[in-house]
Amino acid sequence: MRKVGGNDEAVAQTWLTRDIFGNPFRPVTFSPSWRTSTAVALASQMYESRDFGAMPILADALQDAGCDSADVLDHCRGPGPHVRGCWVVDLVLGKR
Template sequence: MISFVRDIFGNPFCPVAVDPSWLTSDVIALATGIYVERAFDRLPILADALQDAGCDNDDILNHLRGDGPHVKGCWALDLVLGKS
């Protein structure tokens, strides 16, 4: 249960922001596909795309590459998609 809460809310004591320069068309397309298809197994690929776009935020990258569990409402995915 705590894992699901952590996936949705992240760490409230360590707020994270997305740099707009990371939001390339590839990143947005990949994130949208993951969200719509609930294909959370592709989150590590999204982390790689974000890193290629210049993201160096360990909180985001480590969360996306983590074992999860990941659910719809994942804070890092929603952050990329502007849903949070």
């Protein structure tokens, strides 16, 4: 977790909230064509195992599928934390 100032728990909660909900002021349009078998397999494995270490690989798979959304790709390649309920993983799996 990132530490800023004296309120580490509040900062951690903010990062988790962003991972789950994304940025409500910048909604992302997710194209169904980005749901390739590779992207879905990666997202499914991360969702089930709760190990999100493959998020940068998911970004590559989405980009290979034609994803050009900086918000999606940057989120996947960002430091996290990533948890079950991550908005990008949920979009790939069709949960949103």
